[in-house]
Amino acid sequence: MPYISVIRMKEITEDVFYIGVNDHETDLFEGLWPIPEGVSYNSYLVKGEEKVAIIDLVKILFVDEFLTNIEKKVNFDQIDYIVMNHIEPDHSGSLLRLLEKAPQATIICSKKAKGMLNDFYKVTDNIVVVGEGDELDLGGRKLVFYMDPLVHWPETMLTYDNKDQILFSCDAFGSYKALDIGIFDDEVNPDEYYEETIRYFSNIVAKYVKYVQKAMAKLTDLPIKMIAPSHGIVWRANPQRIIDLYVDLAARKAQPGVAIIYGSMYGNTKNVVEYVAEGVKEAGVPVTILDFSRHHLSYLLKESWQNKGVILGIPTYDGGPFLGASYYLHLMKRKNLRERIVGFFGSSLWSGRALLQASEQLKELDWEIVEPLLEFRGAATEEVLQQAKELGKKIGEMTKE
Numbered sequence: 001m002p003y004i005s006v007i008r009m010k011e012i013t014e015d016v017f018y019i020g021v022n023d024h025e026t027d028l029f030e031g032l033w034p035i036p037e038g039v040s041y042n043s044y045l046v047k048g049e050e051k052v053a054i055i056d057l058v059k060i061l062f063v064d065e066f067l068t069n070i071e072k073k074v075n076f077d078q079i080d081y082i083v084m085n086h087i088e089p090d091h092s093g094s095l096l097r098l099l100e101k102a103p104q105a106t107i108i109c110s111k112k113a114k115g116m117l118n119d120f121y122k123v124t125d126n127i128v129v130v131g132e133g134d135e136l137d138l139g140g141r142k143l144v145f146y147m148d149p150l151v152h153w154p155e156t157m158l159t160y161d162n163k164d165q166i167l168f169s170c171d172a173f174g175s176y177k178a179l180d181i182g183i184f185d186d187e188v189n190p191d192e193y194y195e196e197t198i199r200y201f202s203n204i205v206a207k208y209v210k211y212v213q214k215a216m217a218k219l220t221d222l223p224i225k226m227i228a229p230s231h232g233i234v235w236r237a238n239p240q241r242i243i244d245l246y247v248d249l250a251a252r253k254a255q256p257g258v259a260i261i262y263g264s265m266y267g268n269t270k271n272v273v274e275y276v277a278e279g280v281k282e283a284g285v286p287v288t289i290l291d292f293s294r295h296h297l298s299y300l301l302k303e304s305w306q307n308k309g310v311i312l313g314i315p316t317y318d319g320g321p322f323l324g325a326s327y328y329l330h331l332m333k334r335k336n337l338r339e340r341i342v343g344f345f346g347s348s349l350w351s352g353r354a355l356l357q358a359s360e361q362l363k364e365l366d367w368e369i370v371e372p373l374l375e376f377r378g379a380a381t382e383e384v385l386q387q388a389k390e391l392g393k394k395i396g397e398m399t400k401e
């Protein structure tokens, strides 16, 4: 995929600068989630009248570029503080190399983060631990810290700049997709980042929705002009759009629409998919079709988080659900995705039972199982195809309620 990585050293405001980097080398984020369009590790330089702070660092792989970005703005001996919202190595990996250049800098982090800095980097000195609501005066502007545990790790916090009213939110509001075109929502097509924010949320943050809700509650009284996460774009034209999205995602609030996800060894299950989709379309809601074997779980999870309705096409395999479906069912449980409307169809030959087993697993997550479980022997008959269409329509209609 062609791309240009020309966006560097952008001014966020007169005294706040983007000093992050783009990653087009890593194929799987956290060794797991595909990032075909890369990812950015955002870092920010904030200048007060008296003090200079850097907020969040970048993955070690890009440390040279990162140090160059810093050097273009300040001398290393001018850096007073390194604010570390989160110690996951995508935001902390460059710490030792930065400290070599700026040994005078004081690290600002939460209590749990201090322990992690020792665990990862054996850094123990010159650390100031901050707690909820603590302030750091840079001269003419203050940074205020809000604890944000489990969004994404237990040590995570948010940093708020009270002069420019910028929320440096680290993983919260973050997305995949590198910043090749621009760093602001008004410089790029924000819809692309919006979609990748949903995928990032479902993959990375979703497990801890309760904590996301707690964090969102804290933000309601804060005047926010910009949201500056540590992955993806800075939301300055319309920060409310991404705040509203997060409120919905954290509430597991889904849109009317159906994700049809199927697997098939010899096409018997696959042949039914178009009938199910036809039914959903008749209900007048969006439909997305994904394949257990050919789409990564990352995307299956995103679509399941986003859509109120899910219809699973699962053949029986070794006495249970087709393998890709088993992984999917396991993931729904791990991510604790609750309360979807779900239907099933699938071919079997002798024992069957894939659909029954799958539905029992999803019942535990309070998914509403829509009857009938459309399990058929071998090839689907005309009657099965019509039932499949009806199932699609019924579930499509239900997602509108």
Ligand SMILES: Cc1cc2nc3c(=O)[nH]c(=O)nc-3n(C[C@H](O)[C@H](O)[C@H](O)COP(=O)(O)O)c2cc1C
Residues within 6 Å of the ligand: 263, 264, 265, 266, 267, 268, 269, 270, 315, 316, 317, 318, 319, 320, 347, 348, 349, 350, 351, 352, 377, 378, 379
């Ligand atoms: C490797 C393999 C394992 C299977 N295991 C079972 C099984 O345990 N129980 C069963 O009823 N059918 C089993 N089948 C038969 C399939 O479920 C049946 O052929 C079905 O039509 C496959 O649907 P598909 O064409 O959508 O892949 C198995 C088929 C294969 C290839």
Ligand SMILES: [Fe+2]
Residues within 6 Å of the ligand: 086, 088, 152, 153, 171
């Ligand atoms: Fe993280």
Ligand SMILES: [Fe+2]
Residues within 6 Å of the ligand: 088, 090, 091, 170, 171, 230, 231
């Ligand atoms: Fe991150």
